[in-house]
Amino acid sequence: MLPVSLLVAIVLSVGSLSPHDVHARQTVIKVAGSSTVLPIVARAAEAFSARHPHMRVMVSPGGSGVGVKLVGHHLVHIGMVSRRILDNEKAGFPQADFHIHVIGRDAVACVVSSEIHDAGVTILSKEDIRRIYVGEVTNWREVGGPDRDIVTVDKEAHRGTRHVFMEYIFGISRAKTPGVDLVTGSNNEQLTKVALSNAAIGMLSHAWLNTDVVGVGIRDGETVLTLTDEHVQNGTYPMVRDLSLITDGTPTGPASKFIAFLLSPDGQRIVHEMGYVPVR
Secondary structure, X not given: OOOHHHHHHHHHHHOOOOOOOOOOOOEEEEEEEOOOOHHHHHHHHHHHHHHOOOEEEEEEOOOHHHHHHHHHOOOOOEEEEOOOOOHHHHHHOOOOOEEEEEEEEEEEEEEEEHHHHHOOOOEEEHHHHHHHHHOOOOEHHHHOOOOOEOEEEEEOOOOHHHHHHHHHHOOOOOOOOOOOOEEEOOXXXXXXXXXXXXXXXXXXXXXXXXXXXXEOEEEEOOXXXXXXXXXXXXXXXXXXXXXXXXXXXXXXXXXXXXXXXXXXXXXXXXXXXXXOEEOO
């Protein structure tokens, strides 16, 4: 369940659902949700508005759970999600007819601070990661790294990245993680926390990896799973998810046009340019 204060703040930021004039006769399309999907939609919004000057796309973050709730409450035209819609979310909006529009694919990486990777921790077993998050392993030397306390970074419970990561590591998306030191929200916040530490572990969309925050291979049984575009496309990497837009019912009018743009060759080019895998 999202904190009431968070939902209210996002509702205030996106305003009411009815399209309105911003300058002269400009129609507004309101979009909110996943911070993973947001960079794609924000870039597409610029290109779309350049082609349709009478339309403006207003994009707000908040996480996948926020996207579902705001669509369910009819406070935005389009929600952004980077995970499946949960059964309890559907039950919370029995009148909603959620339609899912997949615009790209992404993979979630288990990441560590570059100092830890450079010290030799380039592969972690699935069990090692689980034990770190429950607090059974607290020093990097226990998994072949330097003698340094582990800074374990989690994400907010409603975040799509966390759902995908926890479903693979624990088998349930709402896994409890008593070994966690920090909880972050957006991908940008997670990236910053891990980068500023010299001993952190976390979870991140692969499009956000850089020289300071490095993905590790995951040993699952006898197999080491590495995150490459090829492994994402052929399904051999396990933490892969659809990046989607959701609407209540079949989209019409400006919302329909914007979704169609994202699925067009120009829209799919933006998906690729932002570091994700196109679906067309």
